[in-house]
Amino acid sequence: MITPKISPKISPKISMDMKMAWRNVWRNPRRTWLTISAICFACMVLIFMLSFQFGSYETMINSSVKINTGHLQIQAKGYFDKKSMRRVIENPDQIKEVISGIDHVEAFTVRANTFSLVSSKYRTYGAMVVGIDPVHEAAVSTLKQLTRVGEFLPNTQEYGGADMVLIGSLLARNLKVGVGDELTILGQGKDGSVAAAILTVCGIYESGIDEFDRNTLHIPIKTFQSIYSMGDAVHEIIINVISLRDVSMVKAQIINSLKNIPQGEALVVMDWDELVPGLTQAIRIDLTMGIIFWFLLVVVVAFSILNTFLMAIFERTREFGVMMAIGTTPKRLVKLLLYESNFMTIVGVGLGIIIGCGITMVFQIYGIDMSGSSEILKQYGMSGRIYPRLSIITAFAGPVLVWLVTVGVALYPAMRIKGLRPIEAMTHI
Amino acid sequence: MPIVEVNGVDKVYQQGDIEIHALKDIHLSIAPGSFAAIAGPSGSGKTTLLNMIGGLDLPDHGDVIVDGCHFSEMNQSQLAELRLNRIGFVFQSYNLIPVLSAVENVEYVMLLQGVEKVERRERAMAMLDEVGLSEKYHNRPSELSGGQQQRVAVARAIVSNPAIVLADEPTANLDSKTGEGLLKIMAAMNEKRNVTFIFSTHDKMVMDYAHRLVLLRDGMIADDEFK
Numbered sequence: 001m002i003t004p005k006i007s008p009k010i011s012p013k014i015s016m017d018m019k020m021a022w023r024n025v026w027r028n029p030r031r032t033w034l035t036i037s038a039i040c041f042a043c044m045v046l047i048f049m050l051s052f053q054f055g056s057y058e059t060m061i062n063s064s065v066k067i068n069t070g071h072l073q074i075q076a077k078g079y080f081d082k083k084s085m086r087r088v089i090e091n092p093d094q095i096k097e098v099i100s101g102i103d104h105v106e107a108f109t110v111r112a113n114t115f116s117l118v119s120s121k122y123r124t125y126g127a128m129v130v131g132i133d134p135v136h137e138a139a140v141s142t143l144k145q146l147t148r149v150g151e152f153l154p155n156t157q158e159y160g161g162a163d164m165v166l167i168g169s170l171l172a173r174n175l176k177v178g179v180g181d182e183l184t185i186l187g188q189g190k191d192g193s194v195a196a197a198i199l200t201v202c203g204i205y206e207s208g209i210d211e212f213d214r215n216t217l218h219i220p221i222k223t224f225q226s227i228y229s230m231g232d233a234v235h236e237i238i239i240n241v242i243s244l245r246d247v248s249m250v251k252a253q254i255i256n257s258l259k260n261i262p263q264g265e266a267l268v269v270m271d272w273d274e275l276v277p278g279l280t281q282a283i284r285i286d287l288t289m290g291i292i293f294w295f296l297l298v299v300v301v302a303f304s305i306l307n308t309f310l311m312a313i314f315e316r317t318r319e320f321g322v323m324m325a326i327g328t329t330p331k332r333l334v335k336l337l338l339y340e341s342n343f344m345t346i347v348g349v350g351l352g353i354i355i356g357c358g359i360t361m362v363f364q365i366y367g368i369d370m371s372g373s374s375e376i377l378k379q380y381g382m383s384g385r386i387y388p389r390l391s392i393i394t395a396f397a398g399p400v401l402v403w404l405v406t407v408g409v410a411l412y413p414a415m416r417i418k419g420l421r422p423i424e425a426m427t428h429i
Numbered sequence: 430m431p432i433v434e435v436n437g438v439d440k441v442y443q444q445g446d447i448e449i450h451a452l453k454d455i456h457l458s459i460a461p462g463s464f465a466a467i468a469g470p471s472g473s474g475k476t477t478l479l480n481m482i483g484g485l486d487l488p489d490h491g492d493v494i495v496d497g498c499h500f501s502e503m504n505q506s507q508l509a510e511l512r513l514n515r516i517g518f519v520f521q522s523y524n525l526i527p528v529l530s531a532v533e534n535v536e537y538v539m540l541l542q543g544v545e546k547v548e549r550r551e552r553a554m555a556m557l558d559e560v561g562l563s564e565k566y567h568n569r570p571s572e573l574s575g576g577q578q579q580r581v582a583v584a585r586a587i588v589s590n591p592a593i594v595l596a597d598e599p600t601a602n603l604d605s606k607t608g609e610g611l612l613k614i615m616a617a618m619n620e621k622r623n624v625t626f627i628f629s630t631h632d633k634m635v636m637d638y639a640h641r642l643v644l645l646r647d648g649m650i651a652d653d654e655f656k
């Protein structure tokens with residue numbers, strides 16, 4: 001009797017098992033394509049949805065931030081909760097100097113706010129009067145671009161025009177004023193005195209955010225300071241950083257620098273998340289709903305995979321019986337089946353990633369019309385076009401999840417093989 | 430010393446409330462190099478006995494000893510190992526792995542044994558030549574006739590150099606001429622390589638080829654004839 005030569009190498013075994021697995025995958029091409037399509041479709045949807053969600057959050061954050069709050073703000077302690085005129089930054093120049101020395105800061109500007117009565121010839125409304133630095137404001141917010149009628153506030157130092165006012169479109173409509181018309185504002189100065197002024201409308205802006213367009217008007221900061229007896233003080237220093245990712249780092253640096261100046265004690269640094277708490281909440285709700293949807297999608301796909309594998313194994317029980325009878329170990333059979341499920345999944349996930357990324361990229365260029373978006377989203381500036389944002393995370397998070405779930409699900413039918421006895425399997429009909 | 434010993438084997442199948450006594454106190458010993466047929470009508474226990482000898486099923490009483498290994502002392506994975514290295518199988522049908530070509534099917538057992546690729550291929554081809562399938566190396570089972578498939582199965586059973594080859598009604602699904610051709614190949618292998626063959630049948634022609642005829646009836650040996 002000749003004893004077979006035992007080879008220490010296992011690599012040829014692996015290639016043969018893989019070859020068998022690959023051929024088994026294509027034994028029932030229709031069923032395989034159906035399964036692959038399900039996996040592929042799930043991946044495509046996940047990639048697109050995730051990219052779309054991230055893109056829309058970025059749009060929401062940026063439009064909110066760009067129109068209004070900026071990425072970061074420095075304010076007097078307590079000003080955010082109670083917008084009292086007296087809680088001011090006494091010496092903004094000193095702080096501007098500090099900020100100038102920090103990396104990743106794109107632009108910054110100062111603002112002052114107060115509530116006043118605004119009257120035209122016809123009507124009177126209460127509105128938020130905002131003092132801005134016309135030169136620097138344009139670098140921080142989109143207010144200048146949003147000015148659809150007339151002109152943005154002039155650079156008062158060079159061209160005068162200290163009595164100019166920029167007004168929201170809905171407020172202008174309510175007051176029935178246009179460019180060149182006069183407005184009277186009446187409020188209270190920081191020292192408690194009566195503050196009043198007559199101003200001329202130089203421009204009208206429209207942001208699409210109704211509340212902003214209905215309730216605000218903007219005047220040069222110098223004018224604000226003199227009308228409301230503010231001296232050199234302001235209420236907010238608004239800072240934009242180069243990228244959303246830099247926010248926390250820049251925030252930490254500012255906090256650190258403020259410790260070294262006398263008035264720093266009385267100031268706080270807030271990021272956009274704290275400034276617009278509703279925005280993060282809206283994002284969180286949207287994300288949660290997204291996750292529920294993904295979960296359902298993945299469950300559906302998982303069942304389709306489970307069905308395919310149970311069927312395949314049921315049909316091939318006899319074959320497994322013969323294989324085990326001639327010496328194939330159950331472990332090896334399980335391995336074969338896991339190769340099969342992995343091959344199918346890899347093809348499906350691979351195609352899904354390619355097609356999903358392709359579709360997402362097309363929409364990333366052309367955008368998606370969101371004029372019909374929900375009211376919650378509209379509040380945060382999500383109107384017009386949304387551009388999905390494909391990234392490593394959005395391209396791979398979904399597919400990796402699908403891959404893990406499918407391979408996990410395929411484990412169950414494969415493991416059932418382990419308990420199979422060869423004669424039982426061979427007599428299986 | 431016999432290559433196969435069956436000592437007082439009993440096998441009872443439970444089917445609902447009914448007990449089917451498939452084998453009753455079987456004693457059998459088979460010498461190396463035998464070409465033995467287990468004959469008997471359908472339901473007489475042929476398949477059950479071959480499954481016992483092949484280590485695919487274990488007796489309720491008694492012991493089976495193949496090539497010096499006592500089955501009663503072995504666990505499932507040791508039995509699997511023994512099947513792989515010492516026993517070749519030819520079943521009535523569905524013998525081959527459908528996704529593998531003829532030559533790959535023959536190679537498969539050697540793959541399980543860990544034989545190297547080049548040697549595997551050479552031996553598999555030589556074996557297919559011996560069973561007259563030189564033209565069919567790369568055909569899948571579905572592209573082969575029933576007789577050709579059984580010949581591949583015989584080649585696969587023998588290529589691993591087993592101590593015994595067990596064939597359960599290998600000709601049952603073949604016409605008599607093809608069946609006789611298969612039997613001639615088996616007989617030639619037995620003669621040339623001195624491999625022990627034990628096969629079951631209820632076909633008179635097949636019995637004629639056997640050197641020893643064990644007749645089963647109702648799970649008992651009714652006759653044991655050396656020719």
Ligand SMILES: Nc1ncnc2c1ncn2[C@@H]1O[C@H](COP(=O)(O)OP(=O)(O)O)[C@@H](O)[C@H]1O
Nearest residue numbers: 442444449451470471472473474475476477478
């Ligand atoms: N798995 C099983 N469960 C119950 N009864 C069985 C089983 N396998 C075989 N039998 C019974 O055992 C007896 C012997 O069967 P078998 O060995 O297949 O006979 P043969 O191969 O000679 O036709 C028959 O009565 C058969 O019905």
Ligand SMILES: [Mg+2]
Nearest residue numbers: 475476477598
């Ligand atoms: Mg039978």
